Amino acid sequence: MLFELVWSQDKSSFLIGEATHGHHQIELACATCHTSPFGGGEVIQDACVGCHGQELASAEDSHPKAKFTDPRNADRLAVLDATECVTCHLEHQNEQTRAMGVTLADDFCWHCHQDVAAERPSHEGMEFDTCASAGCHNYHDNKALYENFLVKHANEADVFMSAKRPLREAVTQYLANNPNTKALTVADIELVEQAPGEVYQHWQASTHATVGIACNDCHQSADGIWQQQPKIQLCQNCHQQEWENFTQSHHGMRLSDKLTQTLSPMTPAQGRLAFQPSSLAAEMTCSTCHGPHELNVEKAASESCLSCHADEHSLAFEQSPHGQLWQQELAGEINKGEGVSCATCHMPVVEQGKQHQVMHNVNHNLRPNEKMLRTVCMNCHGLAFSIDALADKDLIKNNFLHAPSVHIESIDMALERLK
């Protein structure tokens, strides 16, 4: 009873320590993770898996819980309980939290792999805090780092002649699957008093008109009443995948259906990164990046980003070779697909289910950044070049202004072992 009383009120006083970068946006939706006030680790574990389980599965997690529950691992688990997320990722422990929310010392691989040099002489003398930090291994996602992959992509050029990013194909796919779709123009619809003329022009030129979606499809409620400002949740009726991805990201997580409590959309003012002062109050919803009528996805791919993001990396983008290519693509000087925008790296077109769709979770490939190798970098660059570039901290700061100045030896080592 007492518990209910306090629990339902402002909870900021209960915070035992600042939440990590990953969770600070939802730190006051306590019950999302603490599903039961008296629950222990297993309750929290369910919450972790509820939000992150799918991602781990698609990363082909190298250390899934199921590999550790066999009693033969009892001795190992006594040292490090790898069956629970919180063993490595403690929340509210700001002082000891490292990259990716890891709260263990960086040499944690040692606990189970101390004798690695016996099998791999090349690893003799390597420090255990370098395994996961040198661009060689990750604890969960090794999809682009396993030995045969390194060998298969050894000796690739730094930049491919055929360099091109995958293009969006959702609209062509939709039209192919729905051959009876009829495109609409202003002449086909009933004009609405409340709307200024430019809205009609924007709409008529947009994908929505191409696929026969008009005003009432979004602006009318189920019982036929005009909605001047449709809610963002409406978008998900047609854009389920985008919604799911968006609400898993640092852009949309405050709107996630998985939260036990409704939060307002994220704004730069609530963020921990550097933002444009003029953007601080901007609320992050679908139409923030591509307006509801214009649906301009080119603008959404870098102009929108830069209207808010103002950290060193973001501000360096326009001067970078990628940014220059993007300007050339927008000006029609090079082919579509040859430019690189913010979205090319952070919201790439990837295979989801059987379709190629824009990945609306900007965090899906962010950390560890080797996640970008397969779906982003390797469309245009060889594996060795890409690994080196992602391991070069200065390059990330200046948004890939020059060739990498560090070299990661993983491919060399993989080739050496074949000899």
Place this chain on the structure above:
Amino acid sequence: MKNTLKMTLAASSIAILTACGGDKEAGISPQQFTDALHLVMDSDRAVYTKKVVGRLTKEEKVIKASEHFMDDKALPLPAQMFRFGAETVAEKTDEFTYSLQSLWPINSQNAPVTAVEKEGLQFIVDNPGKNFYKEETLGGKNYFTAIYPDVAVAPVCASCHNDHKDSPKTDFKVGDVMGGVVIRVPLG
């Protein structure tokens, strides 16, 4: 079926089970349980190897089998299929666990870890045709552990392992015991 097993396995050790052999309520012994599980596992793996991998890769030649089946859009190898099954079981129950192990593993995760695993894998190599059964204590709990030999029934078993760059042994021959299936059941 599952509930009876749980009750008998949890309530009794093998000694009690065999001692009251006449009692109809006693249910099946841990060894009967692991023997039955092994029969299912072994048959499923043989069927997958023959009717799926063998047929599609060698007879009909429509697809390859590959260790990197996701990237190669190929079939998982029988040993991987077996391990994925074991990992799926581990997600659903802790009433038994199993794995395919070897003293000379390609995947170092399949090397024996406990004293009984090491003893048993050596035993089945030294005593062809025999299974190995023993109780062991792990993390303060008692287990019944059964180990069944895994034999190179076809030349490809030996050649694929011998040629693999991660294999510590390169002279397997047809008929060799290459490793063993380890099945473990918690006791009382």
